[in-house]
Amino acid sequence: MASPSSKRRKLQHSESDDARDLAGLPRRSGKGVPTRKDNGELCDMRDGDLSVDEDVSSEAGSSKAEEEMTDSEKAAPGSNTSFANNVEQKKQPVKRPATESAESVYTAEVYRSNMFKLQVDELLDQIRPNYGKKEVESAMRALKEHIEQIPSRPPLPFYEAQKALKGEGITVPFPQPLPPADVKYKLQYDRPANINATGSYPLKIAIRTDDCAVIDMVVTMPRTIFQDKDYLNHRYFYKRAFYLACVAAGLRSSARNKYKLSFDLMHGNQLQPVLLVKPSGDGSSADFTKSKCWIRIILALPENAFPQTRLLPTSSCIRLHPHSDSSEDNDRLTSSPATPFYNATIQADASVTQYLKLLHVTTAKVETFRDACMLGRVWLKQRGFGSQLFRGGFGNFEWSIIVALLLQPTSGTGAFRLSSGYSSYQLFKATLQFIARHNLTKTPFLLSSNNVSNPKGDSTPLLFDGSRNLNILYKMTKWAYYQLQHEAKTTVDMLSDPIADHFESTFITKTNILEYRFDAFIEIPLYAIAPDTDNNEQHAALIDGCSKVYDLLQRALTDRVSLISFSIPTTSDWSVKATRPSLDKERNVLVSLAIDPSNAYRSVDHGPPAEDKKAAASFRQFWGEKAELRRFKDGSILESVVWPVSNNSSILEQIIRHVLDRHLNPQAGTKATFTSDPLAHLLPSGSVQGQSNLSAFSSRMNALAALEKDIRGLEGLPLQVRTISAADPLLRYSDVDMDVKHIPASMVLQFEGSAQWPDDLCAIQRTKIAFLLKLADLLDAHGNGESARLGLENPSHPDLNQGFLDIFVPPGFTFRLRIYHDREATLLGRQLKDKLLDSPSREAAAAALSIYKHDYIHVPAHTQMLQKLCTRFPALSPSIRMTKRWFAAHLLSPHFAPELIELLVVRTFLQHHPWPVPACATVGFLRTLMFISRWDWRHVPLIVDFSAGTSEPIGMSDNLQARTFTTEDVEQIQTRFEAWRRIDPAMNRVALFAATNLDSEGTTWTDKSKPEKVVAARMTALAKAATSSTRAQEEKLLAGVTGKQARVDAGIESTPDHLFAPELRDYDVVIHLSSKYSTKGKRKQTATFKNLQLQQGDMGAKELQNIGFDPVHLFTNDLKEIYGNTVIWFWDPHALNVICGLFNPTVAGQRAWKVKADWNSLPSTTNNAKSDGANLTDGNGTSIDVNKGAIYNEIRRLGGEMIRSIEIKA
Amino acid sequence: MPSSGIPSKAKAIPTAVSDFTVLPITLPEAKLPAQFASVQHYLYIKPHEPSNPTPSSDRSLFISNVPIDAGESNIRSLFAEQLGGSRVESVEFDSAIPAEPSHKKFKVDRSDSGDARGKKRKRDEDIVAEGVVEDEYSALPKIWTSELRRSGGCAVVVFVDRASMKGAFKEVQRAVKTGKEIKWIQGEGLGIERYKSHHALRYPSKAVLQASVNAYLSQFTRTETARNRLRAKQRSVPDEDGFITVTRGGRTGPARLEQAEAKQKELEERKKANGPKGDFYRFQTREKRKEAEGELRRKFELDKKRVEEMKARRGKIRPES
Structure with a gap:
């Protein structure tokens, strides 16, 4: 099929062909399932309208269908489109892209990209369950026989019938409200009209799950046991419950102990109890434990048992006067509220078989339908949606039905919403687009019907299937619907991304992990939401309560939050002997909020103007004593609410507690637990939220701006200043400590070009010093309080920068200025190619060039980019700082360029899919850790697309242009990465690879083993541990909802802070530094006097002298130089309390004697040469080992009084 | 890894290895855990025999595995005070922290090292590829008071004459034989002073x-x-x-x-x-098309390989739970 010349498949079947085809399919698919009786029915119901000539219909339907696919889909990446054109030029028929084999080279057209298609194929293979399970099939056959043999029960008065069953050990699972005491009608049991397998298993659209698969068996109740008016006042449901109890009783008596029986609720809907048949596990012939399946017996109502019009969403079926049964009362009783949920539940029971038929027909007609269903299932599962009420009421069934319905021709024009020629991926995406596009709460979507609407005031989404008279989304809650739409939109956006393929985030990533998805959580105890819950009505009260809380929060928080979601406690299945258990009142409802960081921290809420009396009154009523009338700058007088910014509770928390107290329950606000950004307190001024968290850096930024102005204003500089750019984490909002006075922040100055510079690298460096001296004199004389001193660096490399200028600016900031001269790059490049130079010199030139590019090009460009991004994403700066804090706490930061850590976090914000952009530091941090834990850096480069998510061009400073990424760019980076791995397969030089638009080299931040492979592996291991502890944290959060005890792992502690606790046991040597030199103590000291210092605005001469003095840093540099790669050193540059060392086992171990071992050696004679092996000794049996004692002695003497003690691993 | 680091008594320390004499020296006491209270350092010493002999090589000793704080002064005093009093002229180390300034050099062309132009060439060789070799006036002030050595580095000790070298080497061998304790004299300017002075020197006037x-x-x-x-x-x-x-x-x-x-x-x-443009001839368009098709096919194969590799690495593609 793969060849481009394959003929278009003719689909103009004759009717008989069609019928044969379609009749054949169910038979084939139903082969394994013996309980199929409806094959005949399925082909009987086929009629002419399905054999529409596909050519015509696709022409007619294509316009509609193509509307559903976005433009981006049509305009596939360049190469694909051009190929498509070529195909047309060759007058080859357009191929039908259905289940083509994977060999097809054209898949990209209909499947995003080859990679995507191949991965989807692989995924489908993996999730397809094993259908040939003999045990279940025979169990189902046996069950069917058992049920068919259950004897009929004659009509008995209601309570007598119930009692009779009680005698058999079965409690009838009546729904709430429980039947009144004076029921007059009788209950009876008759042989079922039909028994059939249904659901995803026989349709082969199930997906493999970790727990037991549930196979549905539908038992259609006989019509004879119902009366016309049974749809009223729960009568149908009481009879249904009784019928189910009879089935249970029958199975218990006829197949005693063969199965474990229990009742459960269908989709958590208490009106629809079902019977769960679990294997006995005793190994008998009827045991089907091995198949890992449960069988669920569902009851169905025969079609048209009740009048359809009475069951429309607007009808009322629960009469306020339960005794007036006659329908003539209907007009008088219009005051009875409509019962859409109740009606739809009855309809759902009545349409089980119809939907089964629909799905059967569709699977037969559209080959790709099954795969599309499976993709949908995976998508829903990863987002935590399910048919169950508590999971949102949108699950696999609803998904399949929607796809099937959209594949039907529309009633008016006969056009198709989805074309049956779509590939599974296209069906999947188009369905998501359908969900994303239509707001079904506002404008209902009606299929083959008109005039159906929701009752007034009901905001359930309405997707009405007129042919089966059912609102498919009747179970959906408001919040679940918004969330579904939100997720669908996100995924559609992801799939329209022209560059990244997002396969992982669409199908693989588990998305509904609360910690990654939401920013704030409120745990409200059950009794606060539904206070008067005696067992009766508990369920309804809970849903109503949540609905009320949702409305309250929605009104109170407005645009501060983007999504509100509820985790609601639920019951599990219960024994057939018992009544349905009620919910433990100590459980919680967990409300999760996704906040909008740009609005969430606003302190004033504006209400209506005072003149609008009605609105003002309602505003006052809502906010109570918090509402006040205020006059604003623009002259308007508005009702408003003002929230004080306090340290111990955020504005969000204040609002939520106030509203819950006022409107839900006087205690609710106090009883609720509020969590938001739980790790923020770990950062200096981390709990300052929103835009203002950049303000802590702003005084330094202002000082920089003032300094730049002063420098530009200086008269007497030999050359004009061209640019002054910042090049330091402190100047891009991403240093952990924001008010460190003793650390100078780097910046780079470039003069206008001049021919006066010497044309020689070393001479340029001296000339720079001359410039800096001049600048220092001018600044000192300037009299704006700045003072400057010149420092030296790089004494071993005369071709590198030799001098820098430390400039002290009055409020107490220091800047370190270096001069950037663009000629250096040319000179170094020339040396690199100069064949007259010896090879060490050329290597030196290469090294110098990369340092030059790093210092003068990449760091300033990166700084500028980060400044932009930090103002664009309020949570970025604290997330970066938190992540850096984590790297530092685990003593890893000396091995990672700060820019690399920043890129990792920026990636979380720019390539945030499948979640929204993080809105608080903790989420940004945790998601970054999750990414790190999954980043397979050995095989995958880190590619950060700075242009993602914005349309504006990201033009940077003139020396480096960042452009919008294209597929070619990404491919190029990929090629470069692969080349690196080929040159250096052991990853001795480059372990991590990180490329951006600004820097496609990919090794700017990671070259020269920064980090080394072992350190990178440790990063991954630590991130994995952190991620699993996050999952444990989530379980803990949900424990209040599920009632289950959270799994307690021995190693995982309860506080979130433990993510930042270093593990010192793994190191060979731990050098404890004296507290005088560790910054831990120092910081406390300065903190006490911070205000004073700021007021003084000036520092003492001694303090000035000590700026930039960091003895521990110098000491660690020495250690690194001395021991090279024999020992790897780890320390926390923020705390500076310990330096830990790890002997590199691949370098320093016992070996044969050698003159230059590159480490301090200890010789020993080994007489027994055998035990050591030949390679460990030289010819004379002398081997060497690391002389650790001497090394520790050296270190101790080198460190002198800086070292408090050295701890050595035993 | 059998690297306990503690000199176990079971293993004998050899007195010589290859043609080196192994000289144990006792390091000054430092506050360390008990098992490391007194540790020895081992120097490997032999007469210097470079493959290209220099005028001073026959009066030099080669020492391998020098301590990190070895300097000219403490090596000099080691021989003067504890190893027979031989006089050391100079000591050259293979490494220094910070390293000596390195200049880029032109390739030394060995083919035409004729005697005739010898004198002229010599002057040219002094010209480094960039900058100048600084003299005492043009060099920037030093910013470190003392140098350190890389762990396990070596040194060449040049004695005043061949006799002193031989005497010193004999003394070394004797010390090893008799088991005389040789004490290491700590280098100067270690500890916090090293860094304080560096910070002060870093900012010259x-x-x-x-x-x-x-x-x-x-x-x-x-x-x-x-x-x-x-x-x-x-x-x-x-x-x-x-x-x-x-x-x-x-x-x-x-x-x-x-x-x-x-x-x-x-x-x-x-x-x-x-030249003619790419789409001028018919065969050009045809070839282009073919190329595009081939490219697509190639990309597909590549992608297929990538997915296979991914599967091999990460196992099966399955949704996370």
Whole structure:
């Protein structure tokens, strides 16, 4: 099929062909399932309208269908489109892209990209369950026989019938409200009209799950046991419950102990109890434990048992006067509220078989339908949606039905919403687009019907299937619907991304992990939401309560939050002997909020103007004593609410507690637990939220701006200043400590070009010093309080920068200025190619060039980019700082360029899919850790697309242009990465690879083993541990909802802070530094006097002298130089309390004697040469080992009084 | 890894290995856990025998595995005070922290080291490829008081004469035989003082810097003239194949390197612009199409391989739970 010349498949079947085809399919698919009786029915119901000539219909339907696919889909990446054109030029028929084999080279057209298609194929293979399970099939056959043999029960008065069953050990699972005491009608049991397998298993659209698969068996109740008016006042449901109890009783008596029986609720809907048949596990012939399946017996109502019009969403079926049964009362009783949920539940029971038929027909007609269903299932599962009420009421069934319905021709024009020629991926995406596009709460979507609407005031989404008279989304809650739409939109956006393929985030990533998805959580105890819950009505009260809380929060928080979601406690299945258990009142409802960081921290809420009396009154009523009338700058007088910014509770928390107290329950606000950004307190001024968290850096930024102005204003500089750019984490909002006075922040100055510079690298460096001296004199004389001193660096490399200028600016900031001269790059490049130079010199030139590019090009460009991004994403700066804090706490930061850590976090914000952009530091941090834990850096480069998510061009400073990424760019980076791995397969030089638009080299931040492979592996291991502890944290959060005890792992502690606790046991040597030199103590000291210092605005001469003095840093540099790669050193540059060392086992171990071992050696004679092996000794049996004692002695003497003690691993 | 680090008594320390004598020296006491309270360091010593002998090599000892704080002064006093009192002229180390300034050098062309031009060449060799070799006026002030050595580095100790070298080596061997305790004298300026002094030296006075820069730049001007002369010579000397190397500098020369490259590029550009365009002939479009198709196929194969690799690495593609 793969060849481009394959003929278009003719689909103009004759009717008989069609019928044969379609009749054949169910038979084939139903082969394994013996309980199929409806094959005949399925082909009987086929009629002419399905054999529409596909050519015509696709022409007619294509316009509609193509509307559903976005433009981006049509305009596939360049190469694909051009190929498509070529195909047309060759007058080859357009191929039908259905289940083509994977060999097809054209898949990209209909499947995003080859990679995507191949991965989807692989995924489908993996999730397809094993259908040939003999045990279940025979169990189902046996069950069917058992049920068919259950004897009929004659009509008995209601309570007598119930009692009779009680005698058999079965409690009838009546729904709430429980039947009144004076029921007059009788209950009876008759042989079922039909028994059939249904659901995803026989349709082969199930997906493999970790727990037991549930196979549905539908038992259609006989019509004879119902009366016309049974749809009223729960009568149908009481009879249904009784019928189910009879089935249970029958199975218990006829197949005693063969199965474990229990009742459960269908989709958590208490009106629809079902019977769960679990294997006995005793190994008998009827045991089907091995198949890992449960069988669920569902009851169905025969079609048209009740009048359809009475069951429309607007009808009322629960009469306020339960005794007036006659329908003539209907007009008088219009005051009875409509019962859409109740009606739809009855309809759902009545349409089980119809939907089964629909799905059967569709699977037969559209080959790709099954795969599309499976993709949908995976998508829903990863987002935590399910048919169950508590999971949102949108699950696999609803998904399949929607796809099937959209594949039907529309009633008016006969056009198709989805074309049956779509590939599974296209069906999947188009369905998501359908969900994303239509707001079904506002404008209902009606299929083959008109005039159906929701009752007034009901905001359930309405997707009405007129042919089966059912609102498919009747179970959906408001919040679940918004969330579904939100997720669908996100995924559609992801799939329209022209560059990244997002396969992982669409199908693989588990998305509904609360910690990654939401920013704030409120745990409200059950009794606060539904206070008067005696067992009766508990369920309804809970849903109503949540609905009320949702409305309250929605009104109170407005645009501060983007999504509100509820985790609601639920019951599990219960024994057939018992009544349905009620919910433990100590459980919680967990409300999760996704906040909008740009609005969430606003302190004033504006209400209506005072003149609008009605609105003002309602505003006052809502906010109570918090509402006040205020006059604003623009002259308007508005009702408003003002929230004080306090340290111990955020504005969000204040609002939520106030509203819950006022409107839900006087205690609710106090009883609720509020969590938001739980790790923020770990950062200096981390709990300052929103835009203002950049303000802590702003005084330094202002000082920089003032300094730049002063420098530009200086008269007497030999050359004009061209640019002054910042090049330091402190100047891009991403240093952990924001008010460190003793650390100078780097910046780079470039003069206008001049021919006066010497044309020689070393001479340029001296000339720079001359410039800096001049600048220092001018600044000192300037009299704006700045003072400057010149420092030296790089004494071993005369071709590198030799001098820098430390400039002290009055409020107490220091800047370190270096001069950037663009000629250096040319000179170094020339040396690199100069064949007259010896090879060490050329290597030196290469090294110098990369340092030059790093210092003068990449760091300033990166700084500028980060400044932009930090103002664009309020949570970025604290997330970066938190992540850096984590790297530092685990003593890893000396091995990672700060820019690399920043890129990792920026990636979380720019390539945030499948979640929204993080809105608080903790989420940004945790998601970054999750990414790190999954980043397979050995095989995958880190590619950060700075242009993602914005349309504006990201033009940077003139020396480096960042452009919008294209597929070619990404491919190029990929090629470069692969080349690196080929040159250096052991990853001795480059372990991590990180490329951006600004820097496609990919090794700017990671070259020269920064980090080394072992350190990178440790990063991954630590991130994995952190991620699993996050999952444990989530379980803990949900424990209040599920009632289950959270799994307690021995190693995982309860506080979130433990993510930042270093593990010192793994190191060979731990050098404890004296507290005088560790910054831990120092910081406390300065903190006490911070205000004073700021007021003084000036520092003492001694303090000035000590700026930039960091003895521990110098000491660690020495250690690194001395021991090279024999020992790897780890320390926390923020705390500076310990330096830990790890002997590199691949370098320093016992070996044969050698003159230059590159480490301090200890010789020993080994007489027994055998035990050591030949390679460990030289010819004379002398081997060497690391002389650790001497090394520790050296270190101790080198460190002198800086070292408090050295701890050595035993 | 059997690297306990503790000198276990079971293993004997050899007195000699290869042609080196193993000299244990006792390190000064440092506050360390008990098992490391007294530790020894091992020096490997032998007479210096380099493959290219130098005038001083026959009166030198080669020491391997020198302590990190070894300096000229404590090696000198080690021999003077504890190993027979031989007088050391100088000590050369293979490494220094911070390293000595390194200048880029021209390749030493061994083919024409004829005696006739020997004198002239020698002067040219002094010209490093960039900057100048600083003298005491033009060098920037030192910013470290003392040097450290890389762990496991080596040194060549040059004695005043051959006899003192031999005496010293004998004394070493005797000390090893008798088991005499040799104490290591700690190098100067370790501990916090090292870093404090570095911080102070790092910021020299402006006057000192100005003087140094001035001296450097005038020295540089002189050297640059010499360098230009060398370049001019290279420009006019054909190599063995008769070609004249294109080098930088001098408008009188045949060509500038950059200009030649630019010209080349321009020429190619012009060729491209004047040739027939890509879609002129029918066969061109056909070939293009074929190429595109092949490219697609290739990409597909590549992607397939990638997915296979991914599967092999990460196992099956399954949704996370």
